[in-house]
Every structure is written in structure tokens, then in C-alpha cells.
Amino acid sequence: WEADSKNLVVTAGLQYMAGTSLDGVTTRVTTWYLGLITGPGSGTTIIAANTMSSHAGWTEYVNYSNANRVTATFAVATTATPSVVTNTASPAVFNINGAGGVVAGAFLTSANDKSGVTGTLFSAADFGSPGDRTVVNGDTLSVTYTFSLAAA
Secondary structure (H helix, E strand, O other), X not given: OOOOOOOEEOHHHHHHHHHHHHHOOOOOOOOEEEEEEEOOHHHOOOOXXXXXXXXXXXXXXXXXXXXXXXXEOOOOOOOOXXXXXXXXOOOEEEEEOOOOEEEEEEEXXXXXXXXXXXOOEXXXXXXXXXXXXXXXXXXXXXXXOEEEEOOO
8 A cells, every 4th residue: 555645734834944044043853753634535624724723624543553653764854856855765653552443644844752742843745545554553654855956
């Protein structure tokens, strides 16, 4: 199973990018984490106003044995346009346990605590076609994240 989905960089993520790049006041996050969203996807609504403490359209999926959300290990951004940063060389691996369930998407945040409501939510995505995935105890889910900025 493989799904390609577009991320929505939420308002908090946009403010973070502008602040760390230009105002010199915003504290730079040095480690980012990937988390999972539970389904079913028909009830999964990701909007620009979502934050880690307020995301009524979706719920975090936590039935994996990793103690925390998985660290996103990004390669150095490319110098071309678009400039791309990705964790393709080191995907975030989630080891599904317990009752399993339905995974409907993923998100990128600055806080590693599962079910935590602090930190900066940078972006989130509802899995596109083929959509939600029912997972069971023993499954392994590898998540890659790619972000690009273009000059035009």
C-alpha cells in the first residue's frame, strides 16, 4: 500500500516559516516529528486553522509501539528551484501494535509526545487515493515527507 498526499501547511506553520526566516524573534525548531491521523478519512478534515491544541476535524492515531512520535530526519535542502527537503533516505517508521485501527493521514509537529497538545503543528495531510489503511498488530508503516518551495 502506498499513498501520495498533498500536505496543508497550516497557519501556525506559515507563521513559523516567516518568523524563523525573517523576524529573528521566532525560536528555530531543530527537531521535527511525524505523527499519524486516525480515520475514517470521510471524517478527516484538515484546515489552515488547525493547531496541536485544536484540530477538531481529526484525531491522532497512537496504536504504535514507538514511545514517541517518530523523528523526521531530513536531508539538506536542495539548491534548485524548487528547493526540496525530504526524509526519503530515512523514512519515519511506525510499528503498529495493540488493536491496530485505521490510519488516515499524517502530520508534522515540533513536539514528540503521542497525543500531546503542545508544540507547533507545521502541516497535516489526509491520505489520498487509495485512502485510509486498516492496520493490525505487527504491521510496519513507513512515512516519507517532502516539502518544496518554488520561486514562481
